[in-house]
Amino acid sequence: MNFLRLQALLFLCAVQFLTRIPTPRLGAFEPDWISRSARYFPFVGLLVGLVCAGVFWGASQVWSGALPAILAIAVGVLVTGAFHEDGLADTFDGLGGGGTPERRLEIMKDSRIGTYGALGLGLTLALKAAALVDLPPVLGAWAIAAAHAGGRGASVLAMRLLAYVGHLERGKWKPAPAGLAWAEVLTALVFAGLPLAVLPFTTVSWTTAAAGLVGGGLLAVALALTARSLLGGYTGDVLGAIEQVFELGAMLGFAGAVALLQGRP
Template identity: 75%
Template sequence: MSVLRRQLQLFLCATQFLTRVPTPALKDFEPDWISRSARYFPLVGLLVGLVCAAAFAGASQLWSGWLAALLAMAAGVLLTGAFHEDGLADTFDGLGGGGTPERRLEIMKDSRIGTYGALALGLVLSLKAAALAGLSPSLGAWALACANAGGRGAAVLAMRVLPYVGYLERGKWKPAPSGLSTPEMLFALVFAGLPLLLAPSPAWAMGLLLGGGLALTLALSARRLLGGYTGDVLGAIEQMFELGFLLAVAASPSILGLLARP
């Protein structure tokens, strides 16, 4: 198999795993391809973010504020099948409802959503929509591209530094994720940082700080309460990065104004 063909197959594998986008069947598929395709998770996230950005910019020509924001978020949910949002709800149910790592993992595998999961899902989606609603079409579109690519980059970083603790027989990721190499991680981070090259203001630095801070907080909580990560935890990390990035970008004009005062 040529190098180019293998990379294309890995990209298609990442697209199949993270989205509902129709893709060609993968011939000679090997289960380990899912782990190896993690290098392309941020690129898939960037493409999802660009679709959301186009939806936001287009909807902003007809509506402003909440309607445009919700339509952009709906586009992302349709593309991914709420893959990461499901992980967010399951993770908060498990972290909030169990007394031991084993019990928390059991709760996370329950298909029913609980109080902690419902609250986390509702609050995160509402906060993201509210932050996005206050942005101009151009700034909001850029922020969506950055948040989606960066969120998947944060998930790849978690894969690199945390052990996998999910249930193999019932996990969404089979076989268990195998070790992610440093070159694979760095390859992924290049794609995660691509939209930052078009940064319209210093907002990108604030977005990275708050988005990375929220993602890191959840990763550390998962390490303490579960012993590592699961597929659901990666989804939650991605969502927390998105939330932090959008909140920071929305707050950046006010923060920069305060810093500019004598």
């Protein structure tokens, strides 16, 4: 199989794994393609983010207040099938409810949502929406796209830096994630950084962009370190949670920078 055809198949594999977007049948499939397709996770995230950004900008031309933000978040949930949100809820349940790594992993595989998961998911979505309300349409649209791409980039980096501790026979990711080469990680990070390339053509300042990316990075690192301490590494659910908290931190950073630059208390 030539290089370009393989990359196209890996991209389609990433789309199928992360979203509900209809794609052509792959035909052939190799067991490690999901892991190898991780290089395209941020690019798929960017595409999802662009859809959500378009909804946010378009809705902002009609409505004010929270409605554009809620619609953009809802569309993201629909496009991905709540894939990352499900991981966030399971991770919060496991990290908050178990006393040992084994018990935490067992809780995370339970399909029922508990108190920690419900509160974590609800508060995360509410905080993202509240932060988006404070952003003007152009900045909000860019912020959504950047957060989606960056969140997937953070997840791919966690795959490289942490050990996989999920249940091999019961995990959503089969076969278990294989170790990523640094070249694959760097490719993913390049895709994650694509929104920065259009900054000179927007009204978004570098200060605002940096604040959001730092905010997202801090929350992602905090969750990754917590997972390493309490679980010994990551699972697929943890990767979804890292993506979601990166989005949250990014939105809080963007909104905070806008408030400070406008001189608001």
